[in-house]
Amino acid sequence: MKNRLKVLRAERDWTQAQLASALDVSRQTINAIEKGKFDPSLPLAFKAARLFKMSIEDIFQDEVSEEI
Amino acid sequence: MSKSEKVVTSEYKTQNNKNEKNLKMWSAAWAVSMAIAAFAPKYVWAFDTLITIIAVVISLGIGFGMLLSNRRYLRGLDEMQQKILFDAMGLSLGVGLVVGLTYELLEDIKLITFEPEIAHLVIIMCLTYFVGMISGHRKFQ
Known part of the structure; x- marks a missing residue:
């Protein structure tokens, strides 16, 4: 799964630690999500969507469905 | 939220540190209680049955306390x-x-x-x- 978390965070000039704090997770988790090594759960994805005031699809994209 | 904010106060981090500290305390207490239950009957109270049973029960109780603390720690991650x-x-x-x-x-x-x-x-x-x-x-x- 691809995501735009790093871009969105950079646009707002936030650090990974600040985003982690806002989403109530560890900085390591934000780092892993940004690198595409860990896929967040649906509740966490919704939380991120609420934080960035966007839809989940605008932040997270399923690579498989894009290929189809 | 700006990058200039030097201190990032994370509720997650604070709670996690608290849970971790709590778990360490329970684990240390359990290790000590196990050592007492294992060695004290021989070296301290000469296998007095009642005191030994009390020591084992206390160790067991602290062990369950440690398990609950571990559960709290896991759920907080x-x-x-x-x-x-x-x-x-x-x-x-x-x-x-x-x-x-x-x-x-x-x-x-x-x-x-x-x-x-x-x-x-x-x-x-x-x-x-x-x-x-x-x-x-x-x-x-």
Whole structure:
């Protein structure tokens, strides 16, 4: 799964630690999500969507469905 | 939220540190209570049955306290940290079961002459757990 978390965070000039704090997770988790090594759960994805005031699809994209 | 904010106050981090500290305290208390239950009957109160039973019951109670503290710690972790920990625990349990039963079998089939010790199994499980934790953290790094 691809995501735009790093871009969105950079646009707002936030650090990974600040985003982690806002989403109530560890900085390591934000780092892993940004690198595409860990896929967040649906509740966490919704939380991120609420934080960035966007839809989940605008932040997270399923690579498989894009290929189809 | 701006980048210039130097101190990032994370509720997650604060709570996690608190849970971790709590777990360490319970674990230390349990280790001490186990040592007392194991050695004190022989060296302190000359196998007095009543005192020994009290020591064992207290150790058991502190052990359950540690389990509850561990549960609180696990539930307080975020989803990725939980996954790393659960994977490591699963690996440790699996290896412990397979190695433990094989180790016990070795004595039955006379491949070893000494009696298998539960402490050896605990060491194997601890080592496997730490290997699982390290590989889990590296995987998501």
